[in-house]
Amino acid sequence: MLTEYYGIHLQGCLNEIKGIVEFIVEIEKLKSVTPNTKPVGLERYENSAEHSWHVCISALMFKEFANEPVDINRVIKMLLLHDLGEIDAGDTIVYASNNTHSIAEQQGVERLFKTLPEHLADEYLQLWLEFEAGKTADAIFAKAIDRVPPLLHNIHGGGHSWKKHNISKQQVMSLNGEQIAKGSHSLWSELEKQLINAAEQGLLK
Secondary structure, three states: OHHHHHHHHHHHHHHHHHHHHHHHHHHHHHHHOOOOOOOOOOOOOOOHHHHHHHHHHHHHHHHHHOOOOOOHHHHHHHHHHOOOOHHHHOOOOHHHOOHHHHHHHHHHHHHHHOOOOHHHHHHHHHHHHHHHHOOOHHHHHHHHHHOHHHHHHHHOOOOHHHHHOOOOHHHHHHHHHHHHHHHOHHHHHHHHHHHHHHHHOOOOO
């Protein structure tokens, strides 16, 4: 009986590992999704996987400046997971995002998580939904940090994405100011200064 138990347990573990391997292979596709900004100093556009790495590092660096205490491990999990839906839905510029795209992203992450063990799929979907809702301290901070790298890319890249999509100073200030300040007043205070300077240099209309 004991041998049979361990045999069943081992087979269950192998099935879970197989599902995780399938998931890891599938999310490689995030590297082919191209957002709308270029990394600082480069002419090519970044991919969404690079963005995920960048926002996680950013969250780690700025966690002490969050308006409320945050669980940085949960924040980083959210930031690693939040763009996976773009594998199916593609990326859209934040100034033109809509409910239809959000629904497509949710369907995408639900498809991806189906290969994972049930407890992981449930945990990660709840984290994804928490990020999207943006109501907890962790989610508010994560959503704030998610906005930082694209701003820095434009500030240090001639406003390339803003100009390409005809984005105004008011659009940048209102959308980013509200979201980033919710997560960190001090971080937004610094970025606001840099954005005002960028506008004075003609990077924003």
